[in-house]
Amino acid sequence: MAAEPSSSTVKLRSIYVSSPSDDDLEGAAPVVAGSNGNGDTPTPQSTDRFSDDKNPVDLSDRDHIKDPVQLPQSTHSLLFSEPVCSLPFAFAVGILLISFGCLGLAFVNNIDVNDVPVNVTPAVRGAQYLSILVALLMEEEIPTGLYLLRRISRQSLRQQFPQMKYRKFFLSAAVRIANGYYFLLNVLLVLIQAEGVLDIFYDVLALQFVQQLDDIAFSLAKIDVFGKSLQRACTARVFEAEFEKQKGRGRKERNLSIFLRAVYFVNICGMLAGMAVVSIRQMNGHYQEDSITVDYGETVWNGAWVRIPSWLPPTGLYTPPPGELAEWTLVYSFFNGVYEKSGFENGRPVYRERRKFDRSPYERVVPAEIKYCQDIGAWVFTHENIFRTKSRTTEGCNWLLRSPPTEAFDLLEVEGTWQVWVGVIGRADVTIESNLCLDSADCNLNGDCVDGACQCFTDDGAQFLGTHCEVKLRDNCRSIVAEFYNSTWSVATLGEFLPDSYPENAIFEEYSRPAYIYTGGNPDLDNFMGAYKLSLESEAVFNITLEEIGLDVGVILMYTGSRWIMSFYLESGDPDAMLEGVLVYHAFWNRAFRDESTWGMSDPTNGATPVGVDFYLIGERGEQFGPFGALSPMQKFNQTGRGIFRCSDTNMQSGNANVARQLQLPRGLPGL
DSSP states (O other): OOOOOOTTOEEETTEEEOOOOHHHHTTOOOOOTTSOSSSOOOOGGGSOTTOOSSSOOOTTOGGGOOOOEEOOSSHHHHHHHSOSSSHHHHHHHHHHHHHHHHHHHHHHHHHHHOOOOSOOOHHHHHHHHHHHHHHHHHOOHHHHHHHHHHHSOHHHHHHHOTTSOHHHHHHHHHHHHHHHHHHHHHHHHHHHTOOOHHHHHHHHHHHHHHHTHHHHHHHHHHTTSSOHHHHHHHTSGGGTOOBOOOTTOHHHHHHHHHHHHHHHHHHHHHHHHHHHHHHHHHHTTTTSOSEEEEEOTTOEEEEEEEEOOTTOOOOSSOOOOTTOEEEEEEEGGGGOEEEEEEEEETTEEEEEEOOTTTOOOOSSSOOOEEEEETTTTEEEEEOTTEESSTTOOOHHHHOSEEOSSOOOSSGGGOOSOEEEESSSEEEEOOEEEEOOOSSGGGGTTSEEEETTEEEEOEETTEEEESTTSOEEEEGGGSEEEETTTTOEEEEOBHHHHOTTTSOTTOBOEETTEEOEEEEEOOHHHHHHHHHHHHHHHHTSSSSOOTGGGTEEEEEEEEEOSSOEEEEEEEEESOHHHHIIIIISOOTTTTTTTTSTTEEEEEOOOOOSSSTTOOEEEEOOOSTTSOTTOOEEEOSGGGOTTOOSEEETTOOOOOOSOOTTOOOOOOTTOOOO
């Protein structure tokens, strides 16, 4: 017979354990001080109630402790206590589906978002680990399910309730355990993707509420919220029955007890280990973007203080000795391009500028950096040789551009308008994008995404360039024609400059745009090239021609971050000299618009080629003029928007232009 319920039954979470009832104490003779309950005076040996010479108690053996167990008051228990074709069983299944459904939706959402923060603050990291302990303390389904399986055997359940099937009892406990692990899995996913302390606690408590729906629904059914049928099922005798500890199972009981503790230990170690892996990766920058492309806009600072570096590329201008300061024009777009993660400071990555023609690290030129400045709480663009003042002030990490104040660990998450230094604080339109691709759409459908990088196509009469294959070079634009004299310019190849290092047809790029070499057809430009060549020879210390030392003068048309420039360069048979003088070109350090070798420039453009872009001849330079000098339009009839180049097989259409108006060229500069 099942034992009658005791008024002193105590609930430990969902497990019920009985203590001696008042009925057990009724009729017991009162024990008077100085007696042993039988009216006799106890001997001194009997004063210790734990001492018994005849029957000593072995405290290491817990078989003497009677701890009968009652079934937990949960809808999970209805899965085996009620017939399958009954309303209470259906109610229990419904609550189970709701609970698993909510946890499933949370799981799918966390997996779909898959937004692990690149890093978190110490407060958030502390809350993550504390929440693991809190979640394991709140989670009772796993220990309850395991405890029921070890304490209620098939035999004891059959003795108390022959009509019940043990396999249903086992499945109910298994469902309880599965629910517990599903809860812990969701908790771990929430913690991994958390970025706020309160968000962590709210999400963990929400998941715990979902997990406890079975207990809440049972309590409501017990007080007749869902009808009499459910109330009778929730107040049935099965929930008052006590399952005594089985005799002769001491060793097995101890082994199962150890197993229960081991499962708890494995749970906490597993969650801590999973969280630790994510934390270590965050601190090592694993989730940070490895490569980004930056565009600093069109801001120009005519008066930047530059400490002359020893590696400065040679130009035709006078340059102070290395280490001294000089005022230069800083066109911020010269520093556009690819930046790669290189180092870690203040829990955030440091991005360093890459070479413009092959996106590999600079070997001699010191690159610019984008990093987080703890002193001002913002991301900054900086260079160790460029200063805001002549006194070389480095306050605020020597910033040249800075983001709005932020604690963001991810540079791509920085919002707002950046500030730029132009002698005073101005505003700049800075755009930053990741070079990572996830599928071909990220490659603009012009390439395949392989291992997170775009491999651009070369087909359909075009070749695609750029980190996202966003630049389209049509085959008919590999050679372009200038409107004046129909002079021709052809795409330069790396094989021309470094035949031993690159394939013959590999395109020479600058800022992801093809560079063009002048191939002839303009007599004015030919004469100007000859004059420039004679000026170089006249400046030579020895009376020697360029041909005698293996040099010649060429003209190159290349992109510099936002504008195309036309410039002379020295052709050399020395690969190292070509690499340093032409390929490893940096528009700022080569002083693109201040060097007399540069004589033409375009309007700002993001186009793939110089076709359709207006160009200007650079004339006088000085304080009276703009940062690029005096600019004279090259377009025929001085028409704005006419451009000067067309692709080689394109015919120009006539319009209503005033043919009587002729182009006026500055003295000494070639027309095209």
